Amino acid sequence: MKKQLQPIDAESLLHEHEFKKTPLRIMLLEVLSLSPTPLPVAKLIRKTKKLAADPATIYRALNAFVEAGMVHALTVDKTKVLYELVQEKIHNHHIVCDTCSAVESIPFCIKTIDQQAIKVSRQFNKVHSHQLAFVGTCRKCIRALR
Numbered sequence: 001m002k003k004q005l006q007p008i009d010a011e012s013l014l015h016e017h018e019f020k021k022t023p024l025r026i027m028l029l030e031v032l033s034l035s036p037t038p039l040p041v042a043k044l045i046r047k048t049k050k051l052a053a054d055p056a057t058i059y060r061a062l063n064a065f066v067e068a069g070m071v072h073a074l075t076v077d078k079t080k081v082l083y084e085l086v087q088e089k090i091h092n093h094h095i096v097c098d099t100c101s102a103v104e105s106i107p108f109c110i111k112t113i114d115q116q117a118i119k120v121s122r123q124f125n126k127v128h129s130h131q132l133a134f135v136g137t138c139r140k141c142i143r144a145l146r
């Protein structure tokens with residue numbers, strides 16, 4: 001299952017979540033929608049360079065998107081977070097290399113995972129979404145370590 005790399009209608013998405021439309025927010029969402037893999041902030045800063053936005057503003061925009069459920073933050077380790085647009089039709093998870101941070105999207109999920117979580121939960125009887133991240137060492141890095 002490949003992602004279809006078409007830019008989303010960022011303005012409608014912002015409107016839907018009651019965000020003000022700023023050129024930076026629009027560009028961030030478009031860049032995220034065109035990426036086949038989750039992106040680190042450094043890359044988002046580079047890709048929005050022509051707007052000359054303050055990195056702090058970029059972080060703030062991303063955090064706001066995450067809070068609004070528009071973007072997933074995938075934590076690789078304490079210092080590295082990758083961002084990915086949440087797209088209803090595309091549900092997959094990722095394996096991240098703990099050595100070179102390579103990311104692979106895998107069309108994998110456990111269908112009953114949400115119900116299973118509810119079954120053992122004491123305080124919830126509904127979940128809206130879940131995040132699963134796999135960490136491993138990619139083949140290239142294993143070869144390099146030999």
Ligand SMILES: [Zn+2]
Nearest residue numbers: 097100138141
């Ligand atoms: Zn690697």
Ligand SMILES: [Zn+2]
Nearest residue numbers: 108109110132
């Ligand atoms: Zn899943």
